[in-house]
Amino acid sequence: MRYGFWAPVFGGWLRNVADEAMEASWDYMRRLCTRAEEIGFDLTLIAELNLNDIKGEDQPALDAWSTAAALAAVTRSLELMVAVRPNFHHPALLAKQAANIDRISNGRLALNVVSSWWAQEAQSYGLTFDQHDDRYARTSEWLDVVEGLWTQTPFSHAGARYQLDNAFCEPKPVRKPVIYAGGESETAKTMIAQQCDAYVMHGDAPEVIAEKIADMRARRAATGKPPLTFGMAAYAIVRETEAEARAEVERITTLDPSAPGFANFQQWLSGTELEREMKLQEYSVSNRGLRPQLVGTPDQVRARIADFEAVGLDLLLLQMSPQLEEMERFAAALIAPASAGRAAPALS
Numbered sequence: 001m002r003y004g005f006w007a008p009v010f011g012g013w014l015r016n017v018a019d020e021a022m023e024a025s026w027d028y029m030r031r032l033c034t035r036a037e038e039i040g041f042d043l044t045l046i047a048e049l050n051l052n053d054i055k056g057e058d059q060p061a062l063d064a065w066s067t068a069a070a071l072a073a074v075t076r077s078l079e080l081m082v083a084v085r086p087n088f089h090h091p092a093l094l095a096k097q098a099a100n101i102d103r104i105s106n107g108r109l110a111l112n113v114v115s116s117w118w119a120q121e122a123q124s125y126g127l128t129f130d131q132h133d134d135r136y137a138r139t140s141e142w143l144d145v146v147e148g149l150w151t152q153t154p155f156s157h158a159g160a161r162y163q164l165d166n167a168f169c170e171p172k173p174v175r176k177p178v179i180y181a182g183g184e185s186e187t188a189k190t191m192i193a194q195q196c197d198a199y200v201m202h203g204d205a206p207e208v209i210a211e212k213i214a215d216m217r218a219r220r221a222a223t224g225k226p227p228l229t230f231g232m233a234a235y236a237i238v239r240e241t242e243a244e245a246r247a248e249v250e251r252i253t254t255l256d257p258s259a260p261g262f263a264n265f266q267q268w269l270s271g272t273e274l275e276r277e278m279k280l281q282e283y284s285v286s287n288r289g290l291r292p293q294l295v296g297t298p299d300q301v302r303a304r305i306a307d308f309e310a311v312g313l314d315l316l317l318l319q320m321s322p323q324l325e326e327m328e329r330f331a332a333a334l335i336a337p338a339s340a341g342r343a344a345p346a347l348s
Contacts, residue, residue: 004043056260107174193219231315235289
């Protein structure tokens with residue numbers, strides 16, 4: 001299993017906890033990511049929203065791409081998976097920007113292509129917000145342009161949304177960045193199977209993830225392209241005892257519907273296609289992070305991770321709170337022992 005973590009660009013992940021002791025600042029981001037390399041994490045996902053949907057729209061939210069460029073210069077091994085919304089970025093300019101960041105990082109850039117869900121944000125910034133299938137049609141053409149510029153010199157394109165005439169992207173990336181994407185609609189899964197390298201999922205139980213992986217493997221095989229890799233979001237809580245871990249779940253999910261982060265709850269539900277009803281409590285932690293149940297003692301969490309490995313999951317994208325302290329705890333209990341081949345140490 002590879003271990004990734006969400007960079008806390010919003011100052012946390014919990015809608016019911018106002019202060020998670022991890023401010024949305026460059027100083028915290030730099031300290032977190034350089035330490036993450038030292039303790040064994042493989043990747044960070046840098047989310048992209050210009051409005052803060054966790055702590056309230058008027059609260060700080062770091063820009064994903066300038067943060068990624070800065071992290072490329074101060075990290076050495078961490079893969080930088082940067083989210084990008086095609087309706088917010090012209091593909092030709094993003095292709096050049098991404099290639100430059102990839103060069104700074106010596107080939108560690110990856111893209112997480114997100115076909116948007118928050119209409120209000122786009123409207124606030126005066127940008128186009130397409131209807132569902134149109135969003136994926138835009139993403140498909142957007143990817144054609146980006147990859148064309150990364151692989152051809154010069155590159156021309158005459159499409160429904162983008163037109164380029166002998167455009168150059170030099171220098172090109174060290175290697176073609178991995179393209180991650182997620183989505184649960186038929187349109188999304190078709191596009192991902194055809195054009196992306198990895199499928200990322202919201203958190204869920206192993207048996208649900210197994211079905212999704214089997215479906216996407218079959219779709220990918222039909223294209224004749226190399227196999228996809230698979231990642232999943234999850235919220236992790238590791239404690240000495242199961243009772244302590246469950247008490248922490250209770251603390252972070254005690255509902256406060258008046259919290260600013262709940263303001264766009266109905267918009268979020270209407271803008272995404274879910275395969276089953278979303279419970280309000282789950283909105284307390286983003287990305288269905290508690291469904292995987294990475295909660296308990298080191299042995300319990302280790303066994304749960306093994307269940308996900310057994311169904312073909314390659315990457316965990318972890319959220320924790322406070323992120324730095326909990327990543328230290330997780331790494332000491334689960335990453336270091338696996339690397340050293342020895343039993344897990346006691347947790348402080």
